[in-house]
Amino acid sequence: MPVGTSAAVKTLTPHELREVxxxxxxxxxxxxxxxxxxxxxxxLGGLSQFMGWGGPTLTDSGGFQxxxxxxxxxxxxxGAIFQSVYDGRTISLTPEDACKIQWSIGADIxxxxxxxxxxxAAKEDVASACALTVRWATRFLSTFIxxxxxxxxxxxxxxxxxxxxxxDDLRKECAEQIAELDPPGFGIGGVSVGxxxxxxxxxxxxxxxxxxPEKPRHxxxxxxxxxxxxxxxxxxxxxxxxxxxxxxRNGQAFTSSGVLNLRLSKWKEMDRxxxxxxxxxxxxxxxxxxxxxxxxxxxxLGMRLLSLHNLAYYQRLLKEAxxxxxEDNYSSWQKETEQNWE
Amino acid sequence: MPVGTSAAVKTLTPHELREVxxxxxxxxxxxxxxxxxxxxxxxLGGLSQFMGWGGPTLTDSGGFQxxxxxxxxxxxxxGAIFQSVYDGRTISLTPEDACKIQWSIGADIxxxxxxxxxxxAAKEDVASACALTVRWATRFLSTFIxxxxxxxxxxxxxxxxxxxxxxDDLRKECAEQIAELDPPGFGIGGVSVGxxxxxxxxxxxxxxxxxxPEKPRHxxxxxxxxxxxxxxxxxxxxxxxxxxxxxxRNGQAFTSSGVLNLRLSKWKEMDRxxxxxxxxxxxxxxxxxxxxxxxxxxxxLGMRLLSLHNLAYYQRLLKEAxxxxxEDNYSSWQKETEQNWE
Numbered sequence: 035m036p037v038g039t040s041a042a043v044k045t046l047t048p049h050e051l052r053e054v055x056x057x058x059x060x061x062x063x064x065x066x067x068x069x070x071x072x073x074x075x076x077x078l079g080g081l082s083q084f085m086g087w088g089g090p091t092l093t094d095s096g097g098f099q100x101x102x103x104x105x106x107x108x109x110x111x112x113g114a115i116f117q118s119v120y121d122g123r124t125i126s127l128t129p130e131d132a133c134k135i136q137w138s139i140g141a142d143i144x145x146x147x148x149x150x151x152x153x154x155a156a157k158e159d160v161a162s163a164c165a166l167t168v169r170w171a172t173r174f175l176s177t178f179i180x181x182x183x184x185x186x187x188x189x190x191x192x193x194x195x196x197x198x199x200x201x202d203d204l205r206k207e208c209a210e211q212i213a214e215l216d217p218p219g220f221g222i223g224g225v226s227v228g229x230x231x232x233x234x235x236x237x238x239x240x241x242x243x244x245x246x247p248e249k250p251r252h253x254x255x256x257x258x259x260x261x262x263x264x265x266x267x268x269x270x271x272x273x274x275x276x277x278x279x280x281x282x283r284n285g286q287a288f289t290s291s292g293v294l295n296l297r298l299s300k301w302k303e304m305d306r307x308x309x310x311x312x313x314x315x316x317x318x319x320x321x322x323x324x325x326x327x328x329x330x331x332x333x334x335l336g337m338r339l340l341s342l343h344n345l346a347y348y349q350r351l352l353k354e355a356x357x358x359x360x361e362d363n364y365s366s367w368q369k370e371t372e373q374n375w376e
Numbered sequence: 377m378p379v380g381t382s383a384a385v386k387t388l389t390p391h392e393l394r395e396v397x398x399x400x401x402x403x404x405x406x407x408x409x410x411x412x413x414x415x416x417x418x419x420l421g422g423l424s425q426f427m428g429w430g431g432p433t434l435t436d437s438g439g440f441q442x443x444x445x446x447x448x449x450x451x452x453x454x455g456a457i458f459q460s461v462y463d464g465r466t467i468s469l470t471p472e473d474a475c476k477i478q479w480s481i482g483a484d485i486x487x488x489x490x491x492x493x494x495x496x497a498a499k500e501d502v503a504s505a506c507a508l509t510v511r512w513a514t515r516f517l518s519t520f521i522x523x524x525x526x527x528x529x530x531x532x533x534x535x536x537x538x539x540x541x542x543x544d545d546l547r548k549e550c551a552e553q554i555a556e557l558d559p560p561g562f563g564i565g566g567v568s569v570g571x572x573x574x575x576x577x578x579x580x581x582x583x584x585x586x587x588x589p590e591k592p593r594h595x596x597x598x599x600x601x602x603x604x605x606x607x608x609x610x611x612x613x614x615x616x617x618x619x620x621x622x623x624x625r626n627g628q629a630f631t632s633s634g635v636l637n638l639r640l641s642k643w644k645e646m647d648r649x650x651x652x653x654x655x656x657x658x659x660x661x662x663x664x665x666x667x668x669x670x671x672x673x674x675x676x677l678g679m680r681l682l683s684l685h686n687l688a689y690y691q692r693l694l695k696e697a698x699x700x701x702x703e704d705n706y707s708s709w710q711k712e713t714e715q716n717w718e
Contacts, residue, residue: 040669040673040675041666041669041673042670042673042675042677043677044675044676044677045676045677045680046677047657047661047677047681048661049657049661069669069672069673070644070665070668070669070672070673074644074645074665077645078645078647078663078665078666079647084663084665084666084669085666086661086662086666302412302416303416303419303420305420305421315389315391319389319390319391319428320428321420321426323412323416323420323426324383324420324426324427324428326412327382327383327411327412327426328384330411330412331382331383331384331411331412333382333384333386334386334387334676334679334680335384335385335386335387335388335389337676338387338676338680339389
């Protein structure tokens with residue numbers, strides 16, 4: 035899933051996303067809450083209609099941004115109280131609020147509020163975050179059921195988050211407790227917070243071994259192409275990440291032959307596309323020399339064309355991964371793909 | 377003509393330009409000279425191919441930017457010597473250089489180097505700028521003929537510039553002298569430098585009354601929709617301007633009912649397109665509320681969508697103007713169009 039932070043995937047239109055194979059977008063509740071506000075989004079028909087997308091959307095709970103963005107925040111049993119990074123006002127976010135806000139935004143998949151501990155964190159802190167996450171998940175689900183009864187069940191689904199940091203036993207315990215609540219899907223959280231990739235994969239595997247295989251697992255906020263292939267191998271089904279768009283805006287292209295930095299002067303007169311095997315507009319219409327020129331001249335068009343290509347690459351990579359799984363060929367496909375990056 | 381300052385119309389792809397009816401782009405020689413350099417553009421197949429456009433291009437001489445951008449510059453009979461705003465190096469630009477550089481960039485229409493006096497300017501300064509512009513035009517044309525003999529005449533055409541500021545007699549004299557040189561087309565320069573619109577129209581009319589009616593007249597760097605309709609009424613055929621894209625990036629939309637500022641909070645929940653009569657992607661897919669949100673959130677997508685709409689509006693406006701002329705109905709069409717803006 036491309037990340038549409040503030041109801042927009044940066045620099046790109048929904049039409050372009052669809053053309054490179056995107057099927058679902060992620061929106062950040064924390065940002066939408068501030069701009070333009072969830073009531074406005076609700077009055078304008080919900081996130082998908084508001085942003086001209088028309089397809090499925092997933093929203094996070096806002097919790098991750100409360101922990102990562104807001105310097106001043108307080109956690110109680112009731113919920114999180116934090117100062118907005120936008121206007122400094124004090125906002126309270128409970129598991130019930132998170133559910134109601136996402137309902138009003140109109141997301142198709144939405145997330146329970148969880149406590150995401152930083153990396154590194156002491157084991158006792160992670161254990162208490164797990165316990166709170168489970169209690170909050172229960173309250174979130176109750177609110178969801180109430181909203182369904184009140185508004186009618188229109189097919190939306192709530193996902194719950196597994197925490198546990200890098201502690202194998204905490205991951206196992208938390209995954210069991212969250213699985214017990216039997217939601218339609220799961221997020222594996224507390225990753226992509228600075229931990230080494232190998233550790234991330236280890237705890238991902240622990241979670242995947244416990245979570246029911248017939249239900250989707252979403253590894254929150256991950257990652258590089260290598261991270262994705264590793265996690266798919268462990269049993270992850272869904273990803274969201276800003277890397278393809280953020281790194282694209284910084285001049286980085288993900289290709290079938292590895293990562294390229296388009297700012298480097300070695301591309302100045304390279305009259306070839308980014309990736310010969312890519313069918314996106316960027317690769318079909320523009321040379322590396324032109325993309326280099328755009329990035330070095332500070333032209334937004336360069337950021338846009340690299341973002342588009344990177345999303346096309348990520349979509350294609352995961353499509354190929356899916357095919358390899360269906361052909362019972364995943365490990366050798368993964369190995370070959372990773373070798374081509376070098 | 378949209379302005380592709382540094383070999384890119386800011387935020388937009390050539391595909392989008394084509395879709396809103398654009399048939400020819402303008403490139404700024406001064407900027408291309410610095411980034412990526414005219415030799416690089418030449419080695420990569422010329423401006424049109426380099427930027428993935430494939431259609432006709434027009435380049436200016438670079439002279440206007442020498443006067444408007446470079447604080448340190450010196451004018452001699454030979455040419456202009458100036459300090460680059462990019463890297464401070466000293467560059468010399470003669471009429472011969474201007475011709476050779478534009479030839480190497482591969483423009484279809486290209487411009488003689490002229491001296492563009494500031495506004496306001498003393499009559500004697502404008503008179504001497506006119507005289508220098510005519511002498512430079514002669515040298516430019518000689519170089520052009522030499523290049524055609526050397527490289528083959530491949531259908532490129534040189535345009536010459538009329539100067540004369542706001543002095544009617546100087547405009548008349550300069551237009552006569554430039555018309556005498558018999559180029560395929562004409563630029564009316566020294567406008568859009570801060571003068572009142574009525575004065576601009578007055579001297580434009582003087583030029584148009586002298587320049588041969590069967591050859592195209594291009595009013596350089598103009599202007600607002602109202603300026604364009606006024607100038608068309610005086611006999612102008614071609615325009616280039618950054619307004620649709622620059623003002624779009626600042627949140628301004630040109631529409632059939634006038635200019636809108638999308639930053640204003642009155643659009644916050646306005647679930648209607650920018651312009652009901654517009655067929656561009658922006659108007660077909662997004663609401664004013666969403667565009668307001670994008671502009672207020674600093675999303676590049678907003679700059680992009682407004683730039684696209686504004687170019688669509690300018691193209692449509694001039695297409696309608698052409699139709700009105702063909703139907704011998706221009707004055708009443710102009711009056712009605714301008715009334716709708718209010």
